[in-house]
Amino acid sequence: MKEYDIIIIGSGIGGLTAATLLSRKGYKTLVVESRTRIGGRFSTFEHEGFHLPTGAILIPDGWVIKLLEEMGIDTNILRPITRVFYRINGERYEIPAEMGVPKALDIIDQLEKEDAEKGRPTKPVQLRKIMRGYYKKMRGIKQEGIITVRDWLLQYTENENIHDAFDTLCAGLMMAHSWELPVSKFFQFQEMSKFFIVPNGNLSIAKELANIVEKNGAVWTNCPARKIVIKNGEVTGVIVEKAGEQTEINCKAVISNTGVKRTLILAGRENFNDDYLTEMRLKLRPSPCVLALVASDKPLCLEGINDGLEIIMGSQRMNTIIPISNICPELVPPGQHLFYTSAKHDSSLHPMDVKYEIQQLKRDIEEFYPDFEKYGRILKFRACGIINEWPEGRTWLGYGMPLETPIPNLFNVGDSCVAPGLIGTPGSVESGYRVADIVEKIL
Ligand SMILES: Cc1cc2nc3c(=O)[nH]c(=O)nc-3n(C[C@H](O)[C@H](O)[C@H](O)COP(=O)(O)OP(=O)(O)OC[C@H]3O[C@@H](n4cnc5c(N)ncnc54)[C@H](O)[C@@H]3O)c2cc1C
Incomplete structure (x- = not known):
């Protein structure tokens, strides 16, 4: 085939989401993947008999599960993780996931009080004030003049354990430290209270999604896209390397799952205006x-x-x-x-x-x-590191780039384009839903 409706560059979970949705709607869809294995950071490799994740391990309830259910993929096989334990001061506490932050702070408060009673030096926790501020922010009340999560918290306490609790949350789930992430982004976070692991590895899910695409298109592995071809300001096709030969495949639209920076290289920097380049500089924070x-x-x-x-x-x-x-x-x-x-x-x-x-x-x-x-x-x-092509996230919580580019039929998908409040695999899948909608409209 030398012509498709849509070419998707990259078979990460965001690319596969867009590909399955569009292919199921009847669009001839080609996914090209440079590696020998599909799935990107949502895949599995074998090492000494162990099946190891290439990236994501925990699938939060929500967007990914919605996709699998809509695609008729059996979600009953997924193993749920419903219990969360916190190790605080060397002791283990089980805390219901939906009560995570408030309950953890409560435990720290108790421990600090016990330490104070024993005459050990402590710094006040100010739990009530923190919680009041926390719920006020959760309800969306603006607090002016406060920049990072750490600055916001410093209004209430200097207690290192409390700061460590917030930092653990930020660095673990939101891709940046509490002293780096703006508090406004922190409070957009859509809390995750249930997770799943795929018992036969994420690659098994990626393969099921690829099978769906193949009903009305193709998924080529070991086929890097070398260039997005642009003529008169619009994408006309992609030059793909297949079995050592470069072939131009025509299409009506391209969705790149390679990350916004790599899309720019593939399509040629000269095709992107200054506003877009500035937005990239300001937003993209791997x-x-x-x-x-x-x-x-x-x-x-x-x-x-x-x-x-x-x-x-x-x-x-x-x-x-x-x-x-x-x-x-x-x-x-x-x-x-x-x-x-x-x-x-x-x-x-x-x-x-x-x-x-x-x-x-x-x-x-x-x-x-x-x-x-x-x-x-x-x-x-x-x-x-942040200059590596395999980051944990291509940008922090709240820093997603738009899916659209200055080229009317070229789009991005994946975790450089996460919506506010989303991150990781749910963020990538949600971007796949949004881009599929937009592309359907322009086609
Ligand atoms: C170590 C680690 C742990 C993580 N843990 C979690 C977790 O527990 N839960 C969670 O939800 N998220 C987690 N994440 C984040 C999650 O894995 C990613 O957000 C998500 O998988 C990114 O998907 P994506 O759609 O952006 O595509 P990617 O996974 O980035 O895939 C892009 C694909 O494009 C291909 N490609 C690149 N250039 C070309 C080209 N020129 N031609 C063809 N193909 C190309 C790549 O080979 C790749 O397969 C983790 C990430 C890492 C690295």
Whole structure:
């Protein structure tokens, strides 16, 4: 085929969302993927018999589930995570997910009071004032002159544990630290209270979505797009490399899932006006990621809990622990155990010292899990700085670029274009729904 209605460059979850929606509506759709495997940061690879995620591990309830249900993909197989444990001052507390922040602050308040009674130096928590401010903001009341989450919180308290709790939330879920993220963006966040893991890996879902596209189109792997062809201000096609040969494929519209910056390179910077380039500079704030996948011969964490995760407060780096093999034993070889830990990175603004960050995370693992040395091993470390092409998010919460570009039939999709309040896979899928709507209208 040399002609399609739509070409989608990249088979990440955002690209596949747009592709399935448009293909099901009858548009001839081609997805080209440069890698040998589909799914991008929503995929699975094999390593020493373990099935490991390329990126996303937790699927929040909401947009992704909606997509799967609409596409007739069985969501009953997904394993829910409904229990959330917080490790505060070395003790584990179970907190219902929907009560996360207020309840965690309440526990910190109690612990500080106990410390004060024992005559230890503490800083006032001011829980009531924080909560009043928190709910006021949640209801959308503006507070002028306050910039970052940390600045907002400093109105009420200097207590380090409270600041650490907010920072853990920001760095863990919103792609930036509390001293980097504006409080207005923080309060747009659409809270997530239930998560799922795919028992046979995200790649299995990506493949099901690709099968749907293939009913009215094609998905080509190992086929990088080399150039988006623009004539008289409009896209006319894409030059794709297939089996070492470059071919021009014509189309009526292109949706790029490669990230806004790469779209610019593929289409030629000269085709984008100054306003768009300025918006890119102001908005695009990639978020680094540091994580470890830890294998062991015996369970090292959350033993016996097969529907929960743990959030760590007060560590150097470690902030979320997911006991993958407790939840989905089919992802690991028999007799083996696996947990995933993500880390709070040093900064979402300046480049990362990868070696140092990995050292810090390793120190935390050794400290929190004394049995690690005897029974465990690091299967994979992943550390991607903000200049890497595989960030945790292509931009922070609330910093999504528009889907439209100055070229009328060229669009972006994926997590550089997240809607306010969304992030990660739900953000990418939602952008896929929006772009499919727009493209349908212009076609
Ligand atoms: C370590 C890590 C952990 C994460 N954890 C979570 C989590 O637990 N929950 C959650 O919801 N989100 C998580 N995320 C974020 C989530 O994975 C991403 O937001 C989401 O998967 C991004 O999807 P996307 O649509 O932007 O496409 P991407 O995944 O960025 O895919 C883009 C695709 O385009 C392809 N491509 C690029 N250039 C070309 C070209 N020239 N030609 C053809 N193809 C091209 C790439 O190979 C890639 O496959 C995590 C991310 C990382 C990295």
